[in-house]
């Protein structure tokens with residue numbers, strides 16, 4: 122027998138140990154990957170299959186549903202629709218739901234990377250998720266790219282922190298406070314109309330054509346700047362510009378499956394996100410420093426954030442900055458899009474424009490502006506806004522994540538960790554709920570109160586219902602009433618109807634309209 126000299130083993134021992142440890146790490150890593158990316162997803166798929174819930178099969182890498190969904194969105198966004206009707210909204214803003222629900226039914230399972238997503242559009246199920254069983258669901262933990270836009274503000278918070286932030290924001294946006302803002306909103310709308318009138322006079326024509334979408338974004342930006350921060354559009358302009366640049370990058374990030382750690386890699390996109398995020402933070406911090414001690418802003422959100430009454434509720438600077446980011450974005454984007462769709466719909470449906478104008482003249486007086494006391498009498502305007510929110514809900518869909526195992530509608534067993542995709546636009550267009558004419562613009566359907574809570578939920582439902590709902594509706598009512606009272610509006614022949622889901626639903630190519638002053 123040959124004897125191995127003892128010193129050879131000793132000399133190689135450290136290398137052997139390292140190799141052994143490496144092997145253990147590789148085996149553990151492989152095991153974790155197999156467990157999280159193969160075993161768990163297949164088990165969940167089987168779990169839903171047993172309940173007769175089907176969907177595109179789980180594929181870890183090639184031809185996975187996240188990729189297919191991305192391609193479907195790219196396809197609709199590169200196709201142009203020609204006629205201005207409302208029956209293709211679901212197909213355009215949530216093509217994956219439209220296509221897969223035809224094959225697998227209204228409730229189906231698809232995959233976002235290795236994360237299971239249950240798509241639902243049954244109002245009973247949605248009501249349980251958002252209202253009666255809301256405690257079993259949380260917000261989806263955002264991709265860090267998305268956080269660059271909202272920070273850790275109300276939209277993404279959960280738990281104790283959410284309770285504190287929600288209490289502060291709800292006080293700043295309760296109906297009594299909003300009524301105090303009515304003259305400010307009227308004034309902001311008058312300024313916008315003065316600018317338009319000057320344009321008409323400058324061209325020596327009786328009408329003028331422009332992209333209403335852009336104008337309404339500035340208008341909404343001005344109002345959120347005033348009500349939330351006691352500043353105005355020009356002061357917050359840089360923040361809005363930077364946020365707009367961020368949206369495009371964030372959208373790409375959201376459509377891709379998030380790879381842990383990827384955000385730290387200095388790719389071109391990540392570096393642009395970091396730069397934009399840094400500048401937004403700096404500009405907001407300066408604005409807070411400048412405005413926080415001003416007396417005139419005592420009723421703003423910013424004032425409420427910096428001077429919380431209870432010691433436990435005191436917020437740090439980062440928390441305040443993050444909340445400002447959230448409100449700058451959430452307060453502008455959605456309301457501007459609601460108003461854009463409302464004007465396009467009134468341009469298309471002249472008979473409703475006449476009805477609205479007649480109501481404004483009757484309630485407010487010809488050439489007069491609405492005030493806090495007569496807003497509730499603008500019933501036709503309210504019905505028009507509701508019908509707009511039904512057909513073109515700015516927040517086209519909503520997401521949640523089951524934080525524990527939960528049973529829905531007595532039949533659907535949802536395991537903890539499942540993400541839920543609530544297809545709001547599909548519910549709003551469902552012929553079983555709204556009748557065969559579901560895709561027809563008919564504000565009359567809002568004459569009577571709706572019969573099912575979750576058949577119409579443009580502002581969400583339950584404890585997390587939109588905190589800015591009062592502001593959005595008052596702002597939309599005033600703006601619509603004043604503009605319809607002052608101008609006749611029509612859709613320009615150059616308008617291309619292409620609803621698109623960015624972070625909220627908007628017209629992909631803008632909203633070209635023709636305005637002429639009423640005699």
Ligand code: HEM
Nearest residue numbers: 275276451452455456459516579580581585587588589593
């Ligand atoms: C037409 C306009 C608007 C629509 C359609 C809309 C829609 C929504 C929806 C659907 C939610 C619920 C999201 C969820 O539960 O996942 C929400 C939440 C929220 N909205 Fe709005 N919103 C609008 C205007 C506004 C305005 C003007 C503000 C700010 C002043 C605002 C601030 C927020 C915030 C901070 C939340 C998060 C609330 C929480 O989680 O507690 N929204 N909004």
